[in-house]
Amino acid sequence: MTKPAVRVAVTGAAGQICYSLLFRIANGDLYGKDQPVILQLLDLPQAQGAVGGVVMELEDCAFPNLADVVITSDPKVAFKDIDAGILVGARPRSKGMERADLLSANAEIFKVQGAALNEVAKRDVKVLVVGNPANTNAYITAKSAPDLPARNITAMLRLDHNRALSQFAKKAGVLSQDIEKLAVWGNHSPTMYADYRFATVKGKPLPELVGDEAWYRDTLIPTVGKRGAAIIEARGLSSAASAANAAIDHMHDWIHGTNGAWVSMGVASDGSYGVPEGIVFGVPAVCANGDYEVVKGLPMDDFSKTKFDGTLKELLDERDGVSALLG
Numbered sequence: 001m002t003k004p005a006v007r008v009a010v011t012g013a014a015g016q017i018c019y020s021l022l023f024r025i026a027n028g029d030l031y032g033k034d035q036p037v038i039l040q041l042l043d044l045p046q047a048q049g050a051v052g053g054v055v056m057e058l059e060d061c062a063f064p065n066l067a068d069v070v071i072t073s074d075p076k077v078a079f080k081d082i083d084a085g086i087l088v089g090a091r092p093r094s095k096g097m098e099r100a101d102l103l104s105a106n107a108e109i110f111k112v113q114g115a116a117l118n119e120v121a122k123r124d125v126k127v128l129v130v131g132n133p134a135n136t137n138a139y140i141t142a143k144s145a146p147d148l149p150a151r152n153i154t155a156m157l158r159l160d161h162n163r164a165l166s167q168f169a170k171k172a173g174v175l176s177q178d179i180e181k182l183a184v185w186g187n188h189s190p191t192m193y194a195d196y197r198f199a200t201v202k203g204k205p206l207p208e209l210v211g212d213e214a215w216y217r218d219t220l221i222p223t224v225g226k227r228g229a230a231i232i233e234a235r236g237l238s239s240a241a242s243a244a245n246a247a248i249d250h251m252h253d254w255i256h257g258t259n260g261a262w263v264s265m266g267v268a269s270d271g272s273y274g275v276p277e278g279i280v281f282g283v284p285a286v287c288a289n290g291d292y293e294v295v296k297g298l299p300m301d302d303f304s305k306t307k308f309d310g311t312l313k314e315l316l317d318e319r320d321g322v323s324a325l326l327g
């Protein structure tokens with residue numbers, strides 16, 4: 001017998017990330033090939049025609065498990081009874097613009113969408129915020145959805161995690177899939193801290209395989225931190241297919257589990273590592289049974305502490321920047 005369909009809302013459906021993401025979800029990359037999915041697509045009124053075009057293309061793929069598609073500009077229609085929500089729709093950064101510039105432009109969007117999720121989504125909905133500044137947008141969403149568990153409203157650090165994996169793999173001459181226990185801490189921004197101190201490859205410490213602490217500090221960390229800007233510079237547009245891939249990885253692992261492996265997720269702090277409660281902070285996590293647990297008790301050395309405090313300070317400043325809006 002066919003399983004009942006799950007409902008997945010995706011916002012920013014006419015945008016470039018969704019042009020990749022929607023096809024991956026419809027193909028079963030999120031919930032599996034045996035799970036019917038209903039896509040509930042949100043975009044602005046002026047983008048409805050373009051969303052219609054994307055939906056024609058989805059139809060033309062004849063995905064066996066795409067049960068239905070809803071197109072709307074009303075968040076309460078898009079989020080009705082959803083099992084999962086991927087909030088992509090936001091104003092993207094253009095050349096020369098920093099994420100902080102996006103803060104106020106996007107804060108209002110996530111306030112409205114948080115309130116709509118609060119009203120109509122399933123009580124155990126899993127939410128991933130992709131739209132930048134992703135951590136603070138997730139923070140606003142959670143604060144605007146007080147009846148939903150804050151732990152279920154997450155932000156995307158997985159692109160940073162995947163970027164770091166690839167750079168480390170290249171440097172150490174190993175496969176990225178063999179790198180375990182990498183952690184990306186903090187904000188999805190150039191201040192993020194890709195921490196390889198605990199990482200191993202087939203039991204060997206990654207720092208030993210890399211064998212070049214100066215490269216790690218002076219090249220790896222800034223390369224990953226500024227990768228989004230490098231892609232904008234090269235493409236004239238921000239990253240899209242890799243962002244969609246990271247969103248699939250994040251949600252897939254949350255839904256299906258990681259078999260003990262660490263992944264990096266932006267999650268509402270419970271106060272651990274000294275991060276004030278509620279701040280959405282990138283942490284290493286292990287997923288199981290449709291839930292995640294933050295890896296706790298990792299020690300910090302002087303370098304880590306400096307990096308950690310820097311990215312935390314940026315998030316606290318962003319929080320202060322939106323506090324008036326949250327009232």
Ligand SMILES: NC(=O)C1=CN([C@@H]2O[C@H](COP(=O)(O)OP(=O)(O)OC[C@H]3O[C@@H](n4cnc5c(N)ncnc54)[C@H](O)[C@@H]3O)[C@@H](O)[C@H]2O)C=CC1
Nearest residue numbers: 012014015016017043089090092130131132134156159243
């Ligand atoms: N967290 C991460 O790792 C990454 C985040 N991003 C962010 O993802 C976001 C989307 O990127 P793209 O798809 O490239 O942008 P895009 O400009 O191609 O598409 C954005 C879409 O969102 C829609 N939109 C705007 N306001 C909306 C609202 N209130 N409700 C629903 N839809 C709305 C627009 O009409 C447009 O169709 C940007 O904020 C970008 O910075 C991009 C890459 C990585």
Ligand SMILES: O=C([O-])CC(=O)C(=O)O
Nearest residue numbers: 093132227228229238239
């Ligand atoms: O940098 C940007 O604006 C897009 C983004 O978040 C990324 O590629 O990491």
